[in-house]
Amino acid sequence: MARRTPPDLEPARAGRAQALNPFRVRHPTETTREDLARRASIREVVFGMQDGLLTTLGLTTGVATATAGAAVSHTTILIAGIAGALAGMVSMGTGAYLAAVAERDLKQAAIHQERAELETQPQEEHEEMVAILVESGVPAATAEGLSRELARFPRLWEQTHIEKELGIAGTDQENPVRDALVMGVTFLIGSVVPIVPYVALSGIAAVLLSLGLSALALGAVGAAKSKVVGHPLWRGAVQVMGVGCAAALAGYVLGVLMPHVFGLRLPPG
Numbered sequence: 001m002a003r004r005t006p007p008d009l010e011p012a013r014a015g016r017a018q019a020l021n022p023f024r025v026r027h028p029t030e031t032t033r034e035d036l037a038r039r040a041s042i043r044e045v046v047f048g049m050q051d052g053l054l055t056t057l058g059l060t061t062g063v064a065t066a067t068a069g070a071a072v073s074h075t076t077i078l079i080a081g082i083a084g085a086l087a088g089m090v091s092m093g094t095g096a097y098l099a100a101v102a103e104r105d106l107k108q109a110a111i112h113q114e115r116a117e118l119e120t121q122p123q124e125e126h127e128e129m130v131a132i133l134v135e136s137g138v139p140a141a142t143a144e145g146l147s148r149e150l151a152r153f154p155r156l157w158e159q160t161h162i163e164k165e166l167g168i169a170g171t172d173q174e175n176p177v178r179d180a181l182v183m184g185v186t187f188l189i190g191s192v193v194p195i196v197p198y199v200a201l202s203g204i205a206a207v208l209l210s211l212g213l214s215a216l217a218l219g220a221v222g223a224a225k226s227k228v229v230g231h232p233l234w235r236g237a238v239q240v241m242g243v244g245c246a247a248a249l250a251g252y253v254l255g256v257l258m259p260h261v262f263g264l265r266l267p268p269g
């Protein structure tokens, strides 16, 4: 007959497993960090979409207005919108990539230099740490001892310098490719909304529908942004919608002015 474990032994066993492997216990700061990281990526998604929406809405509205009354089919505006969206995706994606690479290189160089200094000039580094601690409100005598104590633990010593002196968190991790993909893809998704009406419509109907759809999408993006940062939803919705309408208005005005400024004369339709 197979021996069965009495159910009341299970919790004890789980407790023992945890005692044998203390790393299974989640550190209290772990969830906070994960939560922050998740919020940060939602923020990137929201900003990428907002950018794609605004840029493309301004572009299509501008082109549609500039060519209004001329023999320009909605396909032309559609092509302009798609070209702008693709160019924007590439430009935003590469921009995000380069920015992340630059930031990573800058941090790595600073960390590298700090490590070298800890190695070559321990006395100066000790005085630096004392000064930092005093600045944080630790009495001078205590700071002296605290710095010496910290220096006994090389990893903590290095981490404290990097965090306190350089302001770089140990958890900071740039991922240029991920940043580029998130920015490019969300920009493209946002761009689709103002373009869609030009698939079938032209003239003022297309402009108005593009504006209406984009305003709704911007409102949704703004509300999502508010949710991430913990503001009332309406605030973000109104704010992003307002900026969107201003961008569309700018596109409209530029579209009206452009033919005059550049002396462009399109054949009347």
Ligand SMILES: [Zn+2]
Binding pocket: 114, 117, 125, 128, 161, 165
């Ligand atoms: Zn230092």
